[in-house]
Structures are given as structure tokens and as C-alpha cells.
Amino acid sequence: MTSFPHDTAGEPDPLRALDLERLRRRTSMKWRTYPEDVLPLWVAEMDVPLAPPIVRALTDVLALGDTGYPVGTAYAEALAGFAARRWGWDGIAVERTAVVPDVMLGVVEMIGLVTQPGDPVIVNPPVYPPFFTFVAHMGRRVVEVPLGADLRLDPAALEEAFARATADGGRAAYLLCSPHNPTGTVHTAAELAAVAELAERHGVRVVADEIHAPLVAPGVTFVPYLSVPGADRGLSLMSASKGWNLPGLKAALALAGPGAAADLARMPEEVGHGASHLGVIAHTAALREATGWLDALLLGLQANRRLLAELLAEHLPQIRVHPAEATYLAWLDCRALGLGDDPAQVFLDRGRVALTAGPPFGTGGAGHVRLNLATSPDILTEGVRRMAVAVK
Template identity: 50%
Template structure:
């Protein structure tokens, strides 16, 4: 049974960011919220907690234990209890790691185009950004990383998005091992965002970096919020490698205080009971990727879409359209909202990011609006 069956009227009744930011005549296909009802077991966990008045502070290791069990069953790797620690959302966890393990004025590496908060937690906290863009094919550029690590502004940390947002690239085990070795060789802290870990196409293989022997110097931030559309519930985890034990000792004093108890219960239920649900999401997203490939070829010949196996997001190159600001054009003339590519890096203003966790009907309508706006 399809998960993306809600009517547009039902979706517009939501009061969250995706459906309330723009006027009602704009079709929102931007921020990473799914157009699906949540996992029933997560709803039950929240409802039961509220009914018994269980609305206090978080306690115990239930979330961490659920993650470890899922990692063992899905990826054949189990972190030890001492490798896990409670966190809030992924970006606050990454920020805490930066604040505890780097200093103001340090250089931090990222791979544009990349999720906008990566830029914000560096520049907003008086660190300097070192850009090592992905290659033209969307892969990590190992030679450029090594050059950055040995350059005049040698970085102290590297923020890696895996799978990569917005391109959907899934890094290979070989790439991840090579990155970890480079970081170890040059004393660069490797911080990896794995919030999209289960959001991969059927048959695609995601590798948790800490499942690799060469990557035990890394630390991962994870949350079930993205995979199960539970962004309203703040909860997550730090997971460190076996060679990164000192990292937790250097976290800021309040680094573990942003976890919500109800959030942890919802996320734990998702990890325990929701693999089939998220796998069904990605079956439907894979079909939507195929649909978008066809629609772009038929209706938007000036747009390039390179289908990728990770995430439910599409990264569209609109440079062939001759528009000064494609995202603004589609919003004003097509009444359809996308993420602006320039938010993922200054060189990507000709790109837009499109959310494919939606019904085929809405995706088709979005492309039709784009095509009509171009005349």
C-alpha cells in the first residue's frame, strides 16, 4: 500500500514549515518533510507516553540500544554501548563536536554542494570554511582533500555528509576508508552526518563509516528524525569510533541536554519497528525518481537530472534554461517552491533541490508548473 496518498487539502492542513511558508497557490516541493502519515508504532509510543503522563526528562539507553540492534541486523555491525551517547538533532550534535574539539579561527572542511547548516555551524561560530567540492560526477575528491589537509590553512575537522545531501551520492567503503586514513594521517577530526542512512534506493548499499576498520577515528551523528519523518521530535545519537574515546570528554557541558524524552521514545519505536516502513518509502521514492527522469526529458529539456541512489531529494541543474535565478523564477512564474541551490554553495545558484517524498501526482504537477512557466 502506498504511503504517499494524502490529498493536497490534507497536506495543506499541516502547520509545519513545508506547507505554511508559502501562499496557498504555491506547491511546496522543498524542505525535507515527507507527505506521508507517520509510522503507527511511533504514534503509539507518543500517545501512550502522553496518556500515562510520561512527559519528563529522558532516561536510559533505549534509543542507543535500538540503534545498535538495527545496525547489527541491517549492516552487520554493532557499536559497543560505550561508543554511543544521547544527543539532540544532528546539526546541534555536530556543532557540539566542533565547539568541544576545535577552536575559533580553525579551518573546517566541507564538500559543496552541501546541506546549508554545515556552512552555518562553521561560519556562525567563528571557524573558517575550507571548500573541497565534490567532483563533477558527485564523488569525493580524495586528491583535493589531501591537498587541503596539507595546505597553508590546514583544517582541524572535516564535516562529511553520508549519504550526501543534496546530490544523493552514496560514498563507497573504499572512499570512506580513504577519507578516514587521510584524516588520521593529518590529525583532522572526521565528523560524519548519517541522518539519511536508511534513505537509499532498493538494492543500493549504504556503509556506516564506523563499520570499517580503517575509520575508527571518526565520530557519527545520527537521528531517526529524517528517515521516519519525525523532525518534530528532537532526539539523536553520537556514535564514536573505537579510537575516538576522548571526543566525548571534550563535549560542551550541555551537549546531551537537547534530547527530548518523547522524541527518544518515538525514534526508538521507529528503529525497533520501522524498517519495512522506510524501505517502502524508498520503493516509492525510487519510482518517483524514475518518473522525474521521464518528465524532465519530456517537459524540461534544458534541465539536467542525474539520478542518484541516496536520499529522497533530487538535485536539478537548470543552467541550460538561461535563467538568472531558476528557483526564484519557478516560485514567481510557476508557483512551485524548491530549495535554492545557492544555499548549498555560492557556485550552485543554477541548481534547485526537489523533494521526492511526495505523490507521483504532485511531482507531475510540479514539473508541469515548471514547464508552463518557461512558455
């Protein structure tokens, strides 16, 4: 697969559109969890205006009073077209897709289809904290296989875990984060093919959370898990939620490889009722009509990655930042600062800047924080300044 061309003609950087005063009028989690003197650079919400094609689509349906239940395959068709244009992948078959309320609830449903209570679910920490909480809540056993020292997948460790998990002939699943949250790592085609081969050899079912797929940096290639050889029995969850800042408009898609079609068909119909009709419309519009807006965003995020590296080098050189290839998240190693396992609490208490604490990401999270850089350069600069104040 080849990396996509960027087309930002006439599209301004959405990260520079909103000032702090306007952002503080928002009522979502990012802006209302902490007091007003705290600068929030934590949860996965972007400080951007909604892409105009999405606004138009929602305005039109609201004017019609079209606020009923979702139906049809428009969302799946839009994702198939986006995947073909963006990733050179024509492997999304609409008949092997299903609408689900959001990616994590879709993950729960997919794991429920291929495992039983008590079965192991393998994850790669440091990884998105809900991987632990959702899996535990559904009565499965979390098995950690940490990323390697280079923060990439460790094939040898995965093979050992897969073999151990299925040694007694039992079921097991592997919950793959692709691109990886919090490190921003984009798994290569070779890495994913190795995963598929190991999973097939040991009878482990792969469920891939690919919610950050639209957010790869310019020049970087995203490879859908279901596109690699041997992934026929895989399941994937995708959404426009992260790429276009739509978490409040609930809708995602579950995708099945050819060998997993029967599994997806067993998902109860009522699961799809949890998706929002407005969410389906918004996500469809994003994938079909708002790719220019997305490209402008990706260039802005790349500029912010460079800015963050410069700011840390100047003000907090002890912090090591992992060079991310995707997402709008930065994984910061703060251990050299001597702030203990949870530096985020120190930055909050002393600097009044909110970051996401590292320990809930599992093994490898202690002494780290996750910073959301999907904001304006001015706010990002102020955030690092506050972090520096906190350690003086």
C-alpha cells in the first residue's frame, strides 16, 4: 500500500481556528472536568471546529426533523470508498460490516463472539486503559505482552503468549491497537502479517481497534489489519470519531474478514440500535466529503509534533518524547524528572495543566504521561510552560 497524497487546497488549519476563550465555552468532558484555571491537554477530544461538510449534513437532517433510527449501508459504503482512496485497500465488503455504537462497545461485542468468560485476552501495554477495564468487566482475563524497548510489537513475546494462552485447547483473543495508543506507532505490513501468521498457527482470534487509522502523519502508511495475508479470520473496528472529532456522535463499524463473516453474523441485531442516526450521518459525511479538512488537520498535527519536541528540548530536556507516526497523542517519558509513578498529578497540582496519567496504561506506564497535542500552538506552548513551572 502507498501513502496518500495530501490535498489541503483552500483548507485552513483547524487547530488554529479556536481561541481559549471560545474553547472554555464547551461543555464536554475535556473542558468541564477540571476547574477553569487548569489547562486541559488530556482526554481524546480535539480543539477544532467541526468540518463544514459535517455541519451541513447535520443541519440538513435537523431541519427535516430526521432524528429517528439509523438504517442502511451508507456508512459502510463511505468507509469502503475512503479505504480505497486513502489506503489503496478495496477489501471492505459491505455485507461483512455492522454498525455498532462505538469502537470500544464494538470491541466488547467482537470479543464476546470469539471467546468465553474466563478466556484470556492479550494486550500490548502501555495501551489505552479501557482495554483493561472493558475486558475485565466482561469476565475475560487480561494477559499483558508489553511492547518492546523500541515501543513496537514483540513477535517472540507474542508467540510465547499465544502458545501459552491456547496450550490447553482453549480460546483466546488478541486485542490489537492499530495505530497504537498512546505511542502513536504505526504497525508495518510485515509486523501485521507476522501477527496474522502467529494467530492462525495458535488459534488466537485477532480483534483490531483501528479508530486512529485516519490520523497517520504525512508520508506514513497505515495498513489495515484485514488487508494482510492470513488475516481472514480477523475482526476490526473503525470509525470517523477520532479523525474528525466526533466522539459525541456515536457510531462505528465492525468489519469481518472472509473467515469471520459467520462470527459477525451472530452478533445480535439490537447491538446496532445503540448507534446514533445523527452519528451515522456525521461519520458518513466525514468519510465522503471532509478529507480535505482532515489533510489540513494532519499537517497541523505534524507541525505541533515538531513544536512540542522543540518546547521540551528548551524547557524540559529531561523528558523523552517518543516520535509518533499517528494519532494526536504524545507519550512522554518523565522518569528522569524524579516525579514518581504519576507525574501527571504533579503537573496538575503544581502547574495547573491536565495530562493523562501513565500508570493506567499498564506495564511501562509508570513515570509517563500522555499529552493531547490536538490544540493550537499557543495553547500547546502554554501547556509546556506550565509543566516547566511545575518542576522548578
